[in-house]
Amino acid sequence: MAIWKWLHQFINRANDExxxxxxxxxxxxxxxxxxEIQKDLGNSPDIITRRFILGREHKVSAAIIFTDGLxxxxxxxxxxxxxxxxxxxxxxxxxxxxxxKEQLLNIGDxxxxxxxxxxxxxxxxxxxxxxxxxxxxxxxxxxxxxxxSGVMPPENQVVLRGPREAFTTNIRTNTALIRRIITSSKLxxxxxxIGNLSETVIGIxxxxxxxxxxxxxxxxxxxxxxxIDGILGSGYMEDYITDNPWxxxxxxxxTERPDTAAGHLLEGKIIIIIDGTPFxxxxxxxxxxxxxxxxxxxxxxxxxxxxxLLRMFTFFISLTLPSLxxxxxxxxxELLPTTLLxxxxxQREGVPFPAFIEALIMELTFEILREAGVRMPRxxxxxxxxxxxxxxxxxxxxxxxxxxxxxxxxSMTAISSFTAPYIEIVTSARILRFILLMxxxxxxxxxxxxxxxxxxxxxxxxxxxxxxxLQGIAPFNITDQKDVFIRAPRFFMNxxxxxxxxxxxxxxxxxIPHPPEDRQxxxxxx
Amino acid sequence: xIENGVINRYQLWLLVINFHLGSALLFFPGKIAAESKxxxxxxxxxxxxxxxxxxxxTVTLVxxxxxxxxxxxxxxxxxxxxxxxxxxFYAWFYxxxxxxxxxxIEEMIISTILNETPEIVIYxxxxxxxxxxxxxxxEIIARTTEIFAPIAFLGLLLTVILVIPLMQLENLLPIxxxxxxxxxxxxxxxxxxxxxxxxxxxxxxxxxxxxxxxLKTTISAGxxxGLLLTVxxxxxxxxxxVNTTAMSIFAPLNxxxxxxxxxxxxxxxxxMYSTYLVTxxxxxxxxxxxxxxxxAQTFHLSDYRANITxxxxxxxTLSPALGESIxxxxxxxxxxxxxxxxxxxxxxxxxxxxxxxKGKK
Numbered sequence: 001m002a003i004w005k006w007l008h009q010f011i012n013r014a015n016d017e018x019x020x021x022x023x024x025x026x027x028x029x030x031x032x033x034x035x036e037i038q039k040d041l042g043n044s045p046d047i048i049t050r051r052f053i054l055g056r057e058h059k060v061s062a063a064i065i066f067t068d069g070l071x072x073x074x075x076x077x078x079x080x081x082x083x084x085x086x087x088x089x090x091x092x093x094x095x096x097x098x099x100x101k102e103q104l105l106n107i108g109d110x111x112x113x114x115x116x117x118x119x120x121x122x123x124x125x126x127x128x129x130x131x132x133x134x135x136x137x138x139x140x141x142x143x144x145x146x147x148x149s150g151v152m153p154p155e156n157q158v159v160l161r162g163p164r165e166a167f168t169t170n171i172r173t174n175t176a177l178i179r180r181i182i183t184s185s186k187l188x189x190x191x192x193x194i195g196n197l198s199e200t201v202i203g204i205x206x207x208x209x210x211x212x213x214x215x216x217x218x219x220x221x222x223x224x225x226x227x228i229d230g231i232l233g234s235g236y237m238e239d240y241i242t243d244n245p246w247x248x249x250x251x252x253x254x255t256e257r258p259d260t261a262a263g264h265l266l267e268g269k270i271i272i273i274i275d276g277t278p279f280x281x282x283x284x285x286x287x288x289x290x291x292x293x294x295x296x297x298x299x300x301x302x303x304x305x306x307x308x309l310l311r312m313f314t315f316f317i318s319l320t321l322p323s324l325x326x327x328x329x330x331x332x333x334e335l336l337p338t339t340l341l342x343x344x345x346x347q348r349e350g351v352p353f354p355a356f357i358e359a360l361i362m363e364l365t366f367e368i369l370r371e372a373g374v375r376m377p378r379x380x381x382x383x384x385x386x387x388x389x390x391x392x393x394x395x396x397x398x399x400x401x402x403x404x405x406x407x408x409x410x411s412m413t414a415i416s417s418f419t420a421p422y423i424e425i426v427t428s429a430r431i432l433r434f435i436l437l438m439x440x441x442x443x444x445x446x447x448x449x450x451x452x453x454x455x456x457x458x459x460x461x462x463x464x465x466x467x468x469x470l471q472g473i474a475p476f477n478i479t480d481q482k483d484v485f486i487r488a489p490r491f492f493m494n495x496x497x498x499x500x501x502x503x504x505x506x507x508x509x510x511x512i513p514h515p516p517e518d519r520q521x522x523x524x525x526x
Numbered sequence: 527x528i529e530n531g532v533i534n535r536y537q538l539w540l541l542v543i544n545f546h547l548g549s550a551l552l553f554f555p556g557k558i559a560a561e562s563k564x565x566x567x568x569x570x571x572x573x574x575x576x577x578x579x580x581x582x583x584t585v586t587l588v589x590x591x592x593x594x595x596x597x598x599x600x601x602x603x604x605x606x607x608x609x610x611x612x613x614x615f616y617a618w619f620y621x622x623x624x625x626x627x628x629x630x631i632e633e634m635i636i637s638t639i640l641n642e643t644p645e646i647v648i649y650x651x652x653x654x655x656x657x658x659x660x661x662x663x664x665e666i667i668a669r670t671t672e673i674f675a676p677i678a679f680l681g682l683l684l685t686v687i688l689v690i691p692l693m694q695l696e697n698l699l700p701i702x703x704x705x706x707x708x709x710x711x712x713x714x715x716x717x718x719x720x721x722x723x724x725x726x727x728x729x730x731x732x733x734x735x736x737x738x739x740x741l742k743t744t745i746s747a748g749x750x751x752g753l754l755l756t757v758x759x760x761x762x763x764x765x766x767x768v769n770t771t772a773m774s775i776f777a778p779l780n781x782x783x784x785x786x787x788x789x790x791x792x793x794x795x796x797x798m799y800s801t802y803l804v805t806x807x808x809x810x811x812x813x814x815x816x817x818x819x820x821x822a823q824t825f826h827l828s829d830y831r832a833n834i835t836x837x838x839x840x841x842x843t844l845s846p847a848l849g850e851s852i853x854x855x856x857x858x859x860x861x862x863x864x865x866x867x868x869x870x871x872x873x874x875x876x877x878x879x880x881x882x883x884k885g886k887k
Contacts, residue, residue, distance in 0.1 A: 331639060332639070332796070334793050335793055335794070335796060337789060337790050337792065443640060443643065443651075444639055444640065445639065445796060445799075445800075446635055446639055446640060446803075449800055449803055449804075450651055450655070453655055453674075453803075453804070453807060454655060454658070456670065456673055456674070457655060457658055457659055457666070457670055458658075460662075460666050460669040460670050460673070461658075461662045461666050468669065470669065470673065473672060473673055474668075474669035474670070474672035474673050475534065475537070475668075475669060475672065476536060476537075476672050
């Protein structure tokens, strides 16, 4: 142990020394600075140094350094042309750096930097550094501009009505998309860099006074505690920030829609934006939230309620239908009406396998097809779907491997699993389905019930940032019921979900007479 | 405090109802019809009345003593040695009750669907769920109940609605033809299986977050549970008739089996079956949890979780030893009512008396 401690200290000290070395300020001589920077960046060919001479009377040599590809060439050209045409060195008392900073630059974000690490960071994220001979500081001009895909329509979370905009891979665009929806000054953005090699920019967004302070703090703490070499996507974060990473159930929600993200912010949730990912994480989540499609809030409330209940039902179907089929056909034939039982038995006559094996084969086949459908190149998609239709269709039945009823069961299960608005919720069903299948094959409906009870118990033990995972039904809360199983009409949604926004639960004025005819009648009375 | 979790009053309400429905739901009608015949429903109402008084006693005793558990109360009122023995007695009772309930589930599953499954498998499956919930504490028990109880109520309601066509009002007649005696005897028989087991809540009530209108919550829950049981008894007698009800161990299952709507919706005892299993699981967990906590408090342990595994093993080994067969098992229940009444009536009354006397000083 002692050796371990000593080693630890030693490494820490080494790190400190390295840091101290990096903290060394710039020298006054231009060449030295440029050489240092080039050396630190390993003389990479994409780091471009351009030397020039500035001024008419008191000539000083200067240079800019930037990373090719991360900068906007227009910005740099503009910057240089302004520098040459308008630079005025009449007043010698002021240092050239100051003059440039105060008078000339018409580029948005300009700052002075004196530490080498800071300058390196800036160069590597697309800024341009301007060095001037004799100055101990460098000027950092923000010239970021690289090729990104623009704002595209969402691909996965499609809605019928509602904006057709999706998040991009650029964090700035993403924050802008949200800011465009919520213009309040209460909207907060906190930024930090995670990953000691990738230095990925991570933004936490929430609405001050609506989001729960403790949860915000917890999110901040958990994100800051991540010590990793690089974060390449939102999935990297998930394992670090969820309460129970062992659980099959999703504990963060991904969305690619700015309007959904804004809706979450208004409910008091916190949004985590990761640079380079077009998906935004929102926490905390509850299980029933995964059944709330964004469309629910754009369509009329009766339809939304119906669809939401339908989605819950289909989730249950996709979880239990195969096991229900196996349990009933092998253990509880008496539950079926006699005619159905006879026709089922006739269908199964030629099938050599017990129902469980039959179900297992079909479920596995479907999972294989599904995975193939995701991974294969687009061009051969048709071939797979034709083969898939044969395997999961009449050919399999005619070959006597499976019974038609089983094909119906598996197809129904498959279709049901596609109604989920958030794909993460399906993953749990996909795996648990097999466990339930095995339980019901060995213990009939008792086994299935046992499995379902186990799943429910597991879900009650889950928490997402301190919020119970089944918030809404367990613990039950009557005021939250307006947006759990049903989607109540807008004028009933007077308060935010209770646990998310404890400080400021009032969403709208509840004194407005509703529905609107009421208002008119009142006017007439007056 | 041994447990950090708290439950709210709505959760307590559900727990009390669910606890009373637990095992009573399925075998009450048969048991009560054997003694009180067609007047079973009056017997249940009588039981409900007595049960409400027991709940009153329970809540009064707990709230008079600083919302402590019965183990702590007896320790502070009776002194260390006697208090320790009383606490141990309660802990034993809770564990004993758990074993009985477990045996009951097992008998029910073996006799209805899994005829050839070894009983130890059923024991292990059920207790693994109990272990899991108990490990996570009272909050998870309450939340699980919040999900299971509404499902159970729905199942009950649906069954009752679907058997309406089969009900025959004549089966309930004549009312009180043989006087009050069979009614009292019937209610004495079943008292031990629901309301007299209320002593479990000596260990649960202290964890409620708001003690103000506790009495209203618990008594209303008791009355709702009593009414639901009455409905169950009435429905069973009306559908099956007195004799068949009295002969069947799980009468409501037989009722559900008769359902036949348009030759399609038939034999849905599955509904009843899941209702029973779900409420039973809650009752089982609750009594086991009470046992675990009581044991931990009796021996002044700082964490109750260390108790779970040994007590689960005791429960699993005790369960099969409660009787060679289902007949013997049910026959032994003759002594259950006085046994439970000692714990829910005699000792609490004594403790209440002592606490009043001490209070006067």
